Amino acid sequence: MLELGSASITIVSVIAVIGLACLVVAFVLRRQVLAADDGTAKMQDIARAIQEGASAYLSRQFRTLALFAVVVFGLLFLLPGDTGIRIGRSVAFLVGAGFSASIGYLGMSLAVRANVRVAAAAMRPGARAEGARIAIRTGGVVGMSVVGLGLLGAAGVVLVYRGDAPSVLEGFGFGAALLAMFMRVGGGIFTKAADVGADLVGKVEQGIPEDDPRNAATIADNVGDNVGDCAGMAADLFESYAVMLVAALILGKATMGEAGLVFPLVVTAMGAFVALVGIVITKVRGSESGLRAIYRGFYVSAFLGAVLAAIAAFVYLPSSFAASPASAGLADVTSDPRLLASLAVLIGVVLAGIILWVTGYFTGTTSKPTLHVAATSRTGAATVVLSGIGVGFESAVYTSGIIAAAICGAFLLAGGSVGLSLYLIALAGCGLLTTVGVIVAMDTFGPVSDNAQGIAEMSGDVDEAGAQVLTDLDAVGNTTKAITKGIAIATAVLAATALFGSYRDAVTTAMATITTEASGGIVASMLNYEITSPVTLVGVILGAATVFLFSGLAIDAVTRAAGAIVFEVRRQFREHPGIMTYDERPEYGKVVDICTRDSLRELATPGLLAAFAPIAVGFGLGVGPLAGFLAGAIGAGVLMAVFLANSGGAWDNAKKIIEDGHYGGKGSPAHEAVVIGDTVGDPFKDTAGPAINPLIKVMNLVALLIAPAVVAMSVPADANHVLRIGVAVVATAIAFGAIIASRLRVARIDAETVDEGPAPGHDPSHRASHLAPPTPDEAQQARSSEGAAEHR
Template sequence: MPRLSGHHLASAVSLTGGNLTLVVVVAVVALGALAVAGYLVREVLAAGEGSENMKRIAAAVQEGAAAYLARQFRTLGGFAVVAFFLLLALPADNWSVRIGRSLFFLLGAGFSAVTGYVGMWLAVRSNVRVAAAANESGANRATRIAFRTGGVVGMFTVGLGLLGASIVVLAYKDEAPKVLEGFGFGAALLAMFMRVGGGIFTKAADVGADLVGKVEKNIPEDDPRNAATIADNVGDNVGDCAGMAADLFESYAVTLVAALILGINAFGSKGLVFPLIVPMIGVLTAVIGIFAVSPRPGDRSGMNAINRGFFISAAVSIVLVGIAAFTYLPSSFADLVAHGARAGASGDPRVIALISVVIGIAVAVLIQQLTGYFTDTHFRPVKDVGKTSLTGPATVILSGISLGLESAVYSAALIGAGVFGAYLLGGASIWVSLFCVAMAGTGLLTTVGVIVAMDTFGPVSDNAQGIAEMSGDVSPEGALVLTSLDAVGNTTKAITKGIAIATAVLAATALFGSFQDAVQEAAAKAKVLPDLGNEAVRQYAGILNVADPRNLVGLLAGAAVVFLFSGLAINAVSRAAGAVVFEVRRQFAEIPGIMEGTGRPEYGRVVDICTRDSLRELVTPGLLAVMAPIAIGFSLGVGALGSYLAGAIGTGTLMAVFLANSGGAWDNAKKLVEDGHHGGKGSPAHEATIIGDTVGDPFKDTAGPAINPLIKVMNLVSLLVAPAIVAMSIGTSANSPARAAISAVAFLVIIWSVWNSKRKSIAVKAEVPGQGNSADESNGAVAHV
């Protein structure tokens, strides 16, 4: 990477007058997004809830999900307190920045938690309303309610993300980028925990329910005789709704952080405001897109209406961003230098900014289409996976894995083309190039409101079908509507995972530039940066040469952490699912009359197992994400740490797409067979696709999605600790013993956490819930079902 100069020009940047007014307008629009969310909540809750039986089942899901999230937030409170004081201890320009960074870390974590909780809270109230609408009014009304539910989560995501960033800019002005590092870190860390914990919960219940119910007992997926059904429906909400909402919120926050950090150098004070204007436009177009999703009689499925809203939102965003760029930005970089930007760039800033945003929107649109092609039942890849079910589960597994591997290449090529295309726009100025990458990320953010709505649509539809099946109060026509919506929901979930991966890569690439700036700023303070002839100093000038063994080791370590993280997440699901399988088997064997419908399963016990196991698995991935960059950086230096991030970004991108698309294809191949193809339900082909879907569950809903926040957490940790690594490596503050001690402690913590995770055995007998550190409130919450 070309060399960056070694210090910020913060003193030359001011935020006054019209710029300050614009930031206030951004904050007001963010509050407006929350008001729109309130309107949508009223619309959703005004819909009918169906029969008393449907209400009773929905209430059990509501109480189980609320109990789980309450316990999860209490568990994560300790992590937040520790991180708060660690951030206070890290060096910063002054104590005002240190305190602000720590306080806004808590705000970022809090906003991420609120976004996830709101998503879950409304989803568990909407599911029964979608089921009732499908039974009473048909597909159009049911689709509308499900998507408006997602619209609420979308509005909270863009509203809180934009509100937090604008508050930081208003409070700290030119020092806002440093404080925003804490805001982004809080959002990313909490999202990763919610993604991992919720993902383990939902897939442990889902896998356990499928293995005993569908495979062993040959009963439907959401049959009320299966003790894991309530836990499965709870898991859809704590994993897919709460987890994904927090995930996309932190993508939103971290991309804004990267854009504002780089914008102040590339565009001066205007670079501190324009990255807020673009997502503000996204708030407005998200409202348009959400209300545009209204199914028409000629639509083949609900996917047509959803695509229509997405494309309308994207098109309007491009037009409005063009107007904003040509209205707000000057026509030459010479004018931007007067606003505090670095000299040396050429071209028209308005055109460069607009094309950057268009690239981001284009990446979102193309990822949406590409992911849909590989995971939708209407296209050849999923149809081919469905055909392989005729020769057994082994060929289903092989075809799904090959599909995921292939699709990862195309997605990575598409994301890479977007990143490199944006980078080229900067020409000779590395700062403008990196800012263009960040602006491509903000362009993608203009579609996030609709994307979040698409994602929430999936679990709401899935839960609606489950409630309908468990209650037995929905007509055959209504059941067909819900089955169709569930298949569409599988596709929308896969699409949003693909787009979330793209945002992670764009944000991580932009943060990588911020990381290098932090390194060189610290090196400049140590007064060693100009001495490029000194080998001990070369790495601080941005020369990350992988021929250096230290850097090559860092690169391999970054790639290895992604594999280790994924393996631990999948293994955690396997352990928890094993316990669920034994518990469901025990209930079938010991509780009289379950299969005949006269005995009532103990749903709360399975909820308790999933709660306990998912929460105890949170420690290892969290410590791995935070400690691994510290261990590499303090032991091998910032050059190796930069290579570590490169390895994690590259491997994480491919791994996340592979896991998400394989799982999505297996899931919809099962839906294809259940719709009557290749023998239909109960056939050998159906059993083969159930196995594929079961394998794919932790792929697409646990390990794959959790890689996105993992990448950004590691980038932000590296950004935060880089100045300390430099200060302890060179100059008058060099302290090799302290570096060695810090790296040794970090390595020991990683080794202990992995060992602690691995020593937990796979279940070989039914466990008794309620013993030890269990979530007793979950057990009681659903006991009345």
């Protein structure tokens, strides 16, 4: 076992203290957010309804996932290896899952309190600067918590397990990734089912504005923003942080020994200072765009991160690979390790900056692609959908090419050494994540601003100027959400590539422990990594297919849940005609309950597919095809994730462009067309697309964990191939059994559901004319009605 020197132990201890300090800073920022004015009584009532709905959903979700976590805990303990490592890995799995859940809950719990404060800020002078400040500080709390818990968890494991820490951290990363995937899928289904249902019945059928209090799905829509975008994305970025650290520590130990193990922790610790600086300096100056202020904060913090990481490299790392006994295989590499590490981190930082710019270009309200999507609204919804798909496909190519260039850059720095290049790729990912605190702040800005606009519209307490400020902040939030999704995708690819290298190392280590190997025949082909091997190519195809199947399942789940919302909202309008005249109150609580029930019911199918597909391939086809499976999943995953995220972002902001008065504005045929485009894009950008990030990391971590068992059941001459095939068959049955059960449930629901159509008096031929805002009298009635919390 690798022993750490006293200097390294001291450094890791300091890093753990930095993690605790980050949590203290997060607490201080939280108090600053909660000190802001929380608005009028009606605003508070609406916000309270959102808070209660979000808390109830996450509580039920965590209870559902707790049993799953216990089962996985037991399965991890059954994997081969040293007893102490297996116990530590299983416990670390629970810690990682708990941290991921805590980050998600923290992101949600503060966002549902900050939203009303941003809405209240719109009622005062300097609304733009104050609203942006509250939203950024809210994200800053989550960002500092991500950094703090990530450093505390990783440093704690290193202090306890020393040289064996990478093996234990596999469990930590797996727990974080698995919980994040479930929260992403579940939250995404909830939020987009409510959003799509609200738009289809409210905007398209009844012709009432977004967030109109007469729409029974409005509270559920705002709840969904928090459980999907805040809780889900916060957990997603935390697991990216944790998984990248896991990969970097595994490869660092294998490549450079003690120095390679500790240095990734040092780099990410620099991110604590970077995050704090970025959050503090991100301020809107005068009438400048909120997006400009966010860009400035990000680029300044990114530059600072690169500088601090370079200083740390030259202070801590040796001047040559020959100076490290663990780097004997790299003795012929003449480059300075300090310079290579600094440049690798710089690659990650530059990658984040470029992804930010590219994503902003393809989704921003002032950029040509989004303006083009908005312009196509003049010829109907079909051309809006087609143009958005085109933007998504094109942006996926550019973004994937940029990520590939970064990986090639690391490979060139390593002089062709595969092991060293994988470590440098992991360091590039750590460099990218030095800005994770600012990235989380950028992401949280979106749902907080969106909720603030909804609260303002439902309460009727914000004047026209304040409402425009909130609309502008919401548009900025759409872009920042798309940007953070792009950066999260880049992080996922770098982490998956690094984990791919860790998988290779795990297989090599496992093979070294086998004294008697089978030679020739099918078993030899199972160990073949060559892409020209037919069975390895089969693995590539299956990996790519899994990404498509997972995405389809997620979008189908939103479709089914949204259908239930449409039926419920239609029913309320039909059975309670007084809702449209403000004489009756919608039953908001019923829609929240439907979203909660359906999202949790649909959660298991894609989750079981992600967990059991690599098990089926690995035990069924071998470690070579499993490597191909991972490669196919990474390649298809990056393209699919970028396509879904950017096409959805372009559709969303094209709607904002029309609502700002272009091409006829609200109430026009163009507006109706972009509403349809935005509805199509909702499950793209907020459910399926973001969930692919944890998906590819979960599958890589499952492969990493099972690699020794696959080798043990495949290679020895006396290997139990019947048991190996049995495991593969059971895993396949579980994954596809869940899919079949889902399809049977859908068929039963479709057969039982009876919908009597839109509410009486609705004329589909005049939908566009119904999209106008309420009359002054209607608005006055809305303002005089009681808070939305009483409607539940």
